[in-house]
Amino acid sequence: MTSIKHESAWRGTADCRRCGIRDMVLFADLHDEDFNLIHAPIDDLEFQAGRSLVRLGETATSLYSLRSGMVKLVRNTVDGRQRIVRVLRPGDIIGLEALMGPVYESDAIALTAVKACRIPLQVIQRLDRETPRLHQRLLQKWHHSLREADDWLANLNFGNARQRVAGLILKMRSAHDQTVSTLFSREDMGAMLDLKLETVSRTLNAFIREGLIEAADRQGRVFRVVDEAGLR
Numbered sequence: 001m002t003s004i005k006h007e008s009a010w011r012g013t014a015d016c017r018r019c020g021i022r023d024m025v026l027f028a029d030l031h032d033e034d035f036n037l038i039h040a041p042i043d044d045l046e047f048q049a050g051r052s053l054v055r056l057g058e059t060a061t062s063l064y065s066l067r068s069g070m071v072k073l074v075r076n077t078v079d080g081r082q083r084i085v086r087v088l089r090p091g092d093i094i095g096l097e098a099l100m101g102p103v104y105e106s107d108a109i110a111l112t113a114v115k116a117c118r119i120p121l122q123v124i125q126r127l128d129r130e131t132p133r134l135h136q137r138l139l140q141k142w143h144h145s146l147r148e149a150d151d152w153l154a155n156l157n158f159g160n161a162r163q164r165v166a167g168l169i170l171k172m173r174s175a176h177d178q179t180v181s182t183l184f185s186r187e188d189m190g191a192m193l194d195l196k197l198e199t200v201s202r203t204l205n206a207f208i209r210e211g212l213i214e215a216a217d218r219q220g221r222v223f224r225v226v227d228e229a230g231l232r
Contacts, residue, residue, distance in 0.1 A: 034131045043118045053094055053108040053116065060098030062118045066090055069114035072188065073106040084192040086152050087111065087172070087184075093141050099124065111184050156193055164193040165203040166231040169213060169223065179225050180216065207231075 045064075047053060053064055053071060071088040085106065088094060097105045098121055127134040155167045168189065174180045183189060189200045204220075207213045212230045216222040225231065 031133070034127060034133065042120070042123065045116055045118055047110040047114040047116070049110050049112050049114075051110050051114075053110065053114070054104045054106075056104060056107045058104050060095055060102060060104050060121065062095065062120050063098060063124055064094035064108070065117040065119060066092045066094060067115040067117060069116075070111040070182075070184075071108050071114060071116075072111050072184075072192075073108055074191075075106050082191055083194070084188060086149060087192070093145070096138075096142055096145055099128075099138070111188065161193075161195055161199050161203050162206075164195060165189070165200060165207070166212075168193060169207075169225065170228070170231055173225065178228075181213075181223050181225055183221050183223065185221075 047069075054060075056075065066088055068090055071092075071094060072084045073086045073088065074082050074084055077083055088108075094108045094116070095104055124134070124138075128138060151171070155171060156164055158164075159167070168183070169181045172181045172183055174182065186197045186200045186204075189195070190197045193200070195203075204213075204223075208215065210230070212225075212227045213223045214226055216224045
């Protein structure tokens with residue numbers, strides 16, 4: 001795997017006014033006069049799969065608005081194991097905890113190739129003070145983050161292996177096509193669901209044999225949901 005340093009990933013100050021996915025990201029509700037308040041640079045960055053965007057315990061200096069790809073939030077358990085506590089997708093914000101505390105509370109690691117806007121904390125703080133539109137958007141993002149955390153805990157950490165894997169498949173369906181679910185490595189799935197890698201593989205293979213899902217790519221990461229009711 002070829003690593004990408006931030007210096008080589010930097011693509012210049014982002015043009016937030018013309019962002020193609022502005023309706024999904026943090027600045028969707030801002031007006032032109034709001035953008036005039038932004039003086040620190042907002043950078044377009046790219047990260048390869050496996051690269052960290054932020055690290056647990058690192059001083060929080062920026063938020064990241066995820067434009068494409070998927071990012072896992074990872075924490076360590078008391079016995080030293082890694083648990084994936086959430087998966088973020090386009091439109092999600094990485095590092096919201098920076099608004100309330102001095103450090104990041106999870107490792108944020110790219111599951112796929114990722115594009116993200118790095119927004120300095122002072123930009124957010126100034127806009128939050130001076131425009132109610134961003135303040136409302138931040139509250140919405142915070143509520144979405146809490147709701148997603150609750151959903152991950154409630155839906156993916158209880159029940160037997162079949163129930164957990166089925167819940168993940170349904171959770172990871174595309175917002176644009178509910179029959180398509182994009183997953184990750186079996187190891188990452190195990191870390192999400194607190195299951196062994198072998199258990200995850202056996203369960204997915206069983207679902208395929210039973211006609212609940214079918215593979216939609218050669219890597220075994222994308223699946224088509226054939227029987228949603230059966231999965232539920």
